[in-house]
Amino acid sequence: MGGGLLVAGTTSDAGKSVVTAGICRWLVRQGLKVAPFKGQNMSLNSFVTREGAEIGRAQAMQARAARVEPTALMNPVLLKPGSDRSSQVVLMGKPVGEMSARGYHGGRQKELFAPVLACLEELRRTHDAVICEGAGSPAEINLRRTDIVNMGIARAARLPVVVVGDIDRGGVFAQFFGTTALLAPEDQRLVAGYLVNKFRGDVSLLEPGLAMLDGLTGRPTLGVLPYAHGLGIDEEDGLRVSLRGAVRESVVAPPFGADVLRVAVCAVPLMSNFTDVDALAAEPGVVVRFVDRPEELADADLVVVPGTRGTVRALAWLRERGLAAALARRAAEGRPILGVCGGFQVLGERIEDEVESRAGAVDGLGLLPVRVRFAREKTLARPVGEALGERVEGYEIHHGVADVRGGEPFLDGCRTGAVWGTHWHGSLESDGFRRAFLREVAAAAGRRFVPAPDTSFDALREEQLDRLGDLIEEHADTDALLRLIEKGAPEGLPFVPPGAP
Structure with a gap:
């Protein structure tokens, strides 16, 4: 049985995902066979494995950090919110139904504990180390009874726990102490130490x-x-993460041509896989921003309508905001629009939905000759094809089935004038296709923009993962982390009662 470690956090977005990826990359550089794991994930950013299973994109990226192929074992339960109170439950990569938060925590979650634990045990059997990521905070004491992702899985598998805190938010000492003090004694025995994340300044000032x-x-x-x-x-954890990581308010790298290219992404409700635009933001001379007002489309050279878990809701939102009318004006003027997955569906003529929203027949924006019918079975695929003379790889996650009735074929979708639509996520990560697409956009927008000839999105991602591995190697006590992974939490860790100071 291989060793293991659980990376917990004092809060959501404390840095659990990137720390887990960094530890995976550092360990694999030490010659170990490593796998990531997250028993239960709640996210609208998902990915399709080669065997056709849907898992969280964070776990797919952590698998890449570990240089292994992602599988459903690494994220056995994925919750995809459809409203503030309900989510689609994805088990071992396949949807098994919609459930309210009360219904899930009231009983269904307990049923999932055995398969989650079995997945972790299988990964530990076949790998030297499994680095697990928690969810939210382990100190959410209202949810401890049904917990299958934080201290519940740590106690069942006897995993040592390292708690990550974001010092950039402030209050990290109180977060570390309070998180530990709120845990039951049996859980506290597994908390072996803390990791401070996002520190700015002189570390010596922190040491006392x-x-x-x-x-x-x-x-x-x-x-x-x-x-x-x-x-x-x-x-x-949401759009805010992408706004910090991918959106450029100013061009970081100078454009290869004479002009920059401005991309506006409609921030539709329940936006899913907004990481599709990361590849655009990685291009020198491309500025990407998320928008929610029609006037923000005025200077955009390309408007992207991204995926969404609520297609009919997003359609209503576009109309209420005045964005639908702005998109129609753009299409009439021959100004570029790209719809991806749910964004492709709203650009069509008609949507028949008795599955997601149960709204029945709804008129789309009518910018593409497409009619969409929602099927109960979800399409999960990893297609490969060609567009604009270039090879393209992508992945599909959707209930909507498109009946394309005209236009030019485009990645199993279609193109009419300067409006493109496809169900394929991730297509812009194919470098040759992205450059060809941006050349078309620039020509339609009248920009003297030239894509950089050597930008490799794959290489940029590898560089990011190596930087994460470097952060762990250079700023963490790696000897202590290895001891925890190999031997577990040390014996005799003291109990910290609430109010101890």
Whole structure:
């Protein structure tokens, strides 16, 4: 049985995903066979494995950090919110139904514990180390009874736990102490130490506080990771992450041609796989921003309508905001629009939905000759094809079935004038196709923009993952992390009662 470690966090977006990826990359560089794991994930950013299973994109990226192929074992339960109170439950990569939060935590979650634990055990049997990521905070005591992703899985598998805190938010000492103190004694015995994330400044000024924290809890801080820009890769907690990581308010790299290219992404409700635009933001001379007002489309050379878990809701939102009318004017003027998955569906003529929204027949924006019918079975695929003379790879995650009735074929969708639509996520990560597409956009927009001839999105991602591995290697106590992975939490860790100071 291979070793393991659980990376928990004091809050959502404390940095669990990137720290887990960094530890995976550092370990694989030490010659170990490593796998990531997250028993239960809640995210609208998902990915399709080669066997056709849907998992969180964060786990797919962590698998890449570990240099292994992602599988459903790495994220056995995925929750995809459809509203504030309900989510689609995806088990072992396949949807098994919609459930309210109360219904899930009231009983269904307990049923999933055995398969989640079995997946972890299988990964530990076949790998030297499994680095697990928690969800939210382990100190969400209202959910502890049904927990299958934080201390529940840690206790069942006897995993040592390292708690990550985001010092850039402030209050990290209180977060570390409070998180530990709220845990039951049996859970506390597994909390082996802390990792400070996103620190700016002189570490020596922090050291007295770290010493006091050790004195109060009996647990060391195993590293202080500096703030690093541009490492919010494929995280799951919402648009705010992408706004920080991918959106350029100014061009970081100078354009290869004479002009920059401006891309506006409609921030539709329940936006899914907004990571599709990361490849555009990686191009020198391309500025990407998320928008929610029609006037923000005025200077855009390309408008992207991204995927969504609520197609009919997104369609209504576009109309209410005045964005639908602005998109129609763009199409009439021959100004480029790209719709991806749910965004492709809203650009069509008609939607028949008795599955997602149960709204029945709804008129689309009518910008593409497409009619969409929602099927109960979800399409999960990894297509390969050709567009604009270039090879393209992508992945599909949708209930909508498109009946294309005209236009030019485009990645199993279609193109009419300067309006493109496809169900394929990830297509813009294919470098040759992305450059060809941007040349077409620039020509239609009248821009003297030239795509950089050597930008490799794959190489940029590898560079980011290596930077994460470097952060762990250079700023964490790697000897202590290895001991935890190999031997578990040390014996005799003290109990920290609430209010102990």
